[in-house]
Amino acid sequence: MALLQHGALQPNNWRFVGDDAAIPAEGPVTVSLKRWQAESEVLRGRNAPIGVRLKNDEPALALGEDVHRLSLIEVEFPKFTDGRAFSQARILRDKLGYEGELRAVGTILRDQYLFMTRCGIDSVELPEGKAIDGYLAALKEFSAWYQPASDGRPTVMELRHPANANARRGAAPIVTASVAAHSA
Amino acid sequence: MAMASQMITANRLLDGAVVYFTAGKSWSPNFTDGAVWPDKESADAALIESKESVKARIVVEPYLFDVAVTEAGPKPTSARERIRADHKPTFEPDQGSWTGQISG
Amino acid sequence: MYRYDEFDATIVRERVEQFRGQVTRRLAGELTEDQFRPLRLKNGLYLQLHAYMLRIAVPYGVLNSKQMRKLAHIARRYDRGFGHFTTRQNIQFNWPQLGDVPDILQHLAEVEMHAIQTSGNCIRNVTADQFAGVAADEIEDPRIWAEIVRQWSTFHPEFSYLPRKFKIAVTGAPDDRAAVRVHDIGLRIVQNEAGETGFEVWVGGGLGRTPIIGVAIRKFLPKEHLLSYLEAILRTYNLLGRRDNIYKARIKILVQATGGEKFGQMVEEEWEKIKDGPLHLPQAEIDRIHRYFAPPAYEALPDVDPAFETAKLENPDFARWARVNLVKHKVPGYAIVNASLKPEGGAPGDASADQMDLLADLADKFSLGEVRVTHHQNIVFPNVRKRDLFALWQRLKSARLATSNLGFISDIIACPGLDYCNLANARSIPVAQRLSRHFSDPRKLDEIGDLRLNISGCINACGHHHVGHIGILGVDKQGQEFYQVTVGGSSKDDASLGKIVGAAFSEDDIVPAIDTIINTYLANRTDRSERFLDYVRRAGVDPFKEALYGPAPARRTAAE
Numbered sequence: 001m002a003l004l005q006h007g008a009l010q011p012n013n014w015r016f017v018g019d020d021a022a023i024p025a026e027g028p029v030t031v032s033l034k035r036w037q038a039e040s041e042v043l044r045g046r047n048a049p050i051g052v053r054l055k056n057d058e059p060a061l062a063l064g065e066d067v068h069r070l071s072l073i074e075v076e077f078p079k080f081t082d083g084r085a086f087s088q089a090r091i092l093r094d095k096l097g098y099e100g101e102l103r104a105v106g107t108i109l110r111d112q113y114l115f116m117t118r119c120g121i122d123s124v125e126l127p128e129g130k131a132i133d134g135y136l137a138a139l140k141e142f143s144a145w146y147q148p149a150s151d152g153r154p155t156v157m158e159l160r161h162p163a164n165a166n167a168r169r170g171a172a173p174i175v176t177a178s179v180a181a182h183s184a
Numbered sequence: 185m186a187m188a189s190q191m192i193t194a195n196r197l198l199d200g201a202v203v204y205f206t207a208g209k210s211w212s213p214n215f216t217d218g219a220v221w222p223d224k225e226s227a228d229a230a231l232i233e234s235k236e237s238v239k240a241r242i243v244v245e246p247y248l249f250d251v252a253v254t255e256a257g258p259k260p261t262s263a264r265e266r267i268r269a270d271h272k273p274t275f276e277p278d279q280g281s282w283t284g285q286i287s288g
Numbered sequence: 289m290y291r292y293d294e295f296d297a298t299i300v301r302e303r304v305e306q307f308r309g310q311v312t313r314r315l316a317g318e319l320t321e322d323q324f325r326p327l328r329l330k331n332g333l334y335l336q337l338h339a340y341m342l343r344i345a346v347p348y349g350v351l352n353s354k355q356m357r358k359l360a361h362i363a364r365r366y367d368r369g370f371g372h373f374t375t376r377q378n379i380q381f382n383w384p385q386l387g388d389v390p391d392i393l394q395h396l397a398e399v400e401m402h403a404i405q406t407s408g409n410c411i412r413n414v415t416a417d418q419f420a421g422v423a424a425d426e427i428e429d430p431r432i433w434a435e436i437v438r439q440w441s442t443f444h445p446e447f448s449y450l451p452r453k454f455k456i457a458v459t460g461a462p463d464d465r466a467a468v469r470v471h472d473i474g475l476r477i478v479q480n481e482a483g484e485t486g487f488e489v490w491v492g493g494g495l496g497r498t499p500i501i502g503v504a505i506r507k508f509l510p511k512e513h514l515l516s517y518l519e520a521i522l523r524t525y526n527l528l529g530r531r532d533n534i535y536k537a538r539i540k541i542l543v544q545a546t547g548g549e550k551f552g553q554m555v556e557e558e559w560e561k562i563k564d565g566p567l568h569l570p571q572a573e574i575d576r577i578h579r580y581f582a583p584p585a586y587e588a589l590p591d592v593d594p595a596f597e598t599a600k601l602e603n604p605d606f607a608r609w610a611r612v613n614l615v616k617h618k619v620p621g622y623a624i625v626n627a628s629l630k631p632e633g634g635a636p637g638d639a640s641a642d643q644m645d646l647l648a649d650l651a652d653k654f655s656l657g658e659v660r661v662t663h664h665q666n667i668v669f670p671n672v673r674k675r676d677l678f679a680l681w682q683r684l685k686s687a688r689l690a691t692s693n694l695g696f697i698s699d700i701i702a703c704p705g706l707d708y709c710n711l712a713n714a715r716s717i718p719v720a721q722r723l724s725r726h727f728s729d730p731r732k733l734d735e736i737g738d739l740r741l742n743i744s745g746c747i748n749a750c751g752h753h754h755v756g757h758i759g760i761l762g763v764d765k766q767g768q769e770f771y772q773v774t775v776g777g778s779s780k781d782d783a784s785l786g787k788i789v790g791a792a793f794s795e796d797d798i799v800p801a802i803d804t805i806i807n808t809y810l811a812n813r814t815d816r817s818e819r820f821l822d823y824v825r826r827a828g829v830d831p832f833k834e835a836l837y838g839p840a841p842a843r844r845t846a847a848e
């Protein structure tokens with residue numbers, strides 16, 4: 001699988017390691033939440049970036065402060081009609097203040113890509129060689145946003161009432177540098 | 185109970201119109217043009233064939249339905265397929281507000 | 289009414305182009321039907337029995353004359369000259385071609401309309417009291433809040449792939465005309481002890497396969513917190529609602545499984561964390577939207593209009609219509625007019641293009657340019673001077689729009705049923721037509737009194753049969769149409785679900801069965817003041833069972 005990130009298809013050097021498989025000595029890996037919770041000491045002792053793949057029915061909040069020790073969190077879209085990961089992504093960004101890479105894996109349709117970026121997802125896994133023009137075009141399909149999300153884009157309401165917006169943004173969700181770059 | 189005879193129907197992609205799979209492997213809006221398969225094997229095989237037209241973007245979701253073969257020809261056994269075969273609602277235009285004829 | 293600013297217009301315009309692209313990709317084979325279906329549904333496009341069907345949003349039921357004329361134009365140019373007003377205050381066209389839909393949407397965008405989120409597993413078009421802003425009993429205008437919710441829910445990135453569809457209704461009056469207790473979320477504007485207005489929040493109501501009356505999880509929500517509270521509910525639902533079984537995926541199942549109180553706590557917990565964030569509603573925005581719904585410049589009129597009184601005396605048909613189809617307006621000298629889309633023998637909720645044009649003209653002439661669509665599938669002129677009523681009635685009558693049956697047994701709610709709908713078990717419209725002909729005598733209607741009869745063609749309950757005083761549900765028995773009857777439902781403040789009277793009736797037996805039910809009621813009520821619903825609540829279903837299927841012992845024997 002390749003990665004769509006920063007507007008281009010990139011090689012993916014991360015590997016998901018199943019719960020029963022041995023953790024390789026080198027290279028960035030993601031593990032399940034369960035494994036992370038059981039073996040986080042060991043995993044952190046490795047000299048390589050570590051990530052967690054959240055299952056759809058696992059509470060993102062369970063990661064707590066650990067998010068700051070992770071370089072990657074993956075959320076799953078097992079079928080494109082299953083939208084739980086949109087909420088998980090927002091909880092990771094807005095509640096836990098996660099600033100690292102947030103990646104969508106599974107079935108990623110171009111028609112959902114914009115919503116994913118709005119929820120704070122900044123990379124998506126796509127089949128090798130997938131044409132990405134449609135995905136990039138999808139990000140430009142809209143230019144105004146009714147609701148605040150995790151991407152820091154100014155909402156229609158903020159644009160209508162600039163004075164009020166500045167006051168409220170103090171309490172606004174954390175916007176990560178990568179998300180901000182994405183929405184620029 | 186003996187297996188009923190079956191026909192294949194679908195909706196046309198462009199306008200959603202009801203169409204029937206014919207013996208010549210094409211689609212017709214006329215119920216009477218539709219081919220009748222007398223047993224499960226031939227019906228299932230024809231259904232697989234008919235699905236080529238899904239890939240060709242001619243129709244959407246072909247499926248089999250039961251017909252009773254009478255002297256006057258095949259008749260759908262369900263109310264649903266009787267109504268579909270008519271291409272229009274069952275009530276009269278002057279009683280509701282629907283108007284217009286169905287074109288093929 | 290609300291008018292788009294540049295942002296609203298941009299979003300709708302961009303949606304048209306996005307959908308045009310999706311249709312192009314479908315026709316070019318870049319999208320399979322499985323991939324396209326959820327995309328087209330999010331834009332209200334179904335593939336039905338005979339053709340595609342496009343459902344267009346009428347936000348909380350409000351239409352201006354220009355919009356109504358546009359609907360008439362679409363009906364003529366792209367459809368077969370008519371449309372169907374639905375129980376969710378929307379309009380459906382039954383015969384559009386796939387390739388034409390983007391153009392239809394473009395026409396709609398020109399008059400600030402769209403088909404956004406009229407179907408699919410997302411937050412649907414918000415509904416509200418059809419008499420909003422003009423009803424005499426109103427605490428506050430619900431349209432302001434419906435519009436705020438409409439904007440927040442439009443293309444919500446987090447809540448566009450929910451477990452199932454999600455319906456929100458708002459009412460601003462103690463008399464609940466928006467059926468808030470049978471919605472996924474129902475909002476009632478209420479007043480607290482300090483005299484402030486806020487929302488009572490109901491969650492987890494709904495009809496369909498498992499009809500449930502919702503639970504009030506909050507007695508009073510300050511208005512500025514509306515959006516954060518909705519977001520907390522939706523987030524909880526999006527994460528925890530079932531996705532393994534389509535029949536258990538609505539929020540009502542989650543609320544029942546969790547327990548109303550516990551569910552409320554979960555929502556409150558989530559809400560605490562977000563309530564002071566960017567969803568907090570600025571007063572400036574509330575004020576901005578409020579201004580669009582400022583009352584029009586009403587004339588100072590005496591409440592009693594002599595011409596109106598005289599016309600009633602001189603014309604008994606008009607007097608009857610005025611008695612049945614008018615609702616009290618909050619301003620003296622004005623009336624709220626209900627134009628019935630249930631003529632004798634008609635298809636409930638259908639209107640022809642000519643009728644739509646006429647409704648638009650009459651709105652301009654008599655009702656400050658505005659009409660409403662009701663969830664009873666009728667049309668409302670919200671602002672008519674009493675002195676204009678007679679003229680309006682004459683024009684309506686000429687177009688079969690003046691049937692005097694509002695709230696009577698022939699004011700039937702009916703879904704499209706098996707004449708159009710791909711999911712149907714049985715036809716609804718022909719049953720409604722036969723019933724409306726059977727119960728057409730005005731004296732008979734008066735004698736029966738207040739009676740709501742609702743028909744759904746399948747368990748999805750688009751015709752709200754569970755909350756009809758009499759409900760008819762189409763069921764399938766080996767490919768043939770049958771009809772199950774319930775009695776005792778209500779969607780009002782005393783919301784209740786109907787109880788099944790017994791075995792389903794065939795197409796031929798359904799009208800006589802309803803007749804028997806009515807006769808049973810008429811023969812046994814204490815007097816006229818005991819409405820049908822009151823009688824069912826007092827006597828239960830047994831008298832109906834007996835009348836329909838014979839005395840209890842006989843029934844037992846027959847079953848053996």
Ligand code: SF4
Nearest residue numbers: 703709712745746750
């Ligand atoms: S109730 Fe059933 S038959 Fe009627 S419109 Fe809804 S889905 Fe179709």
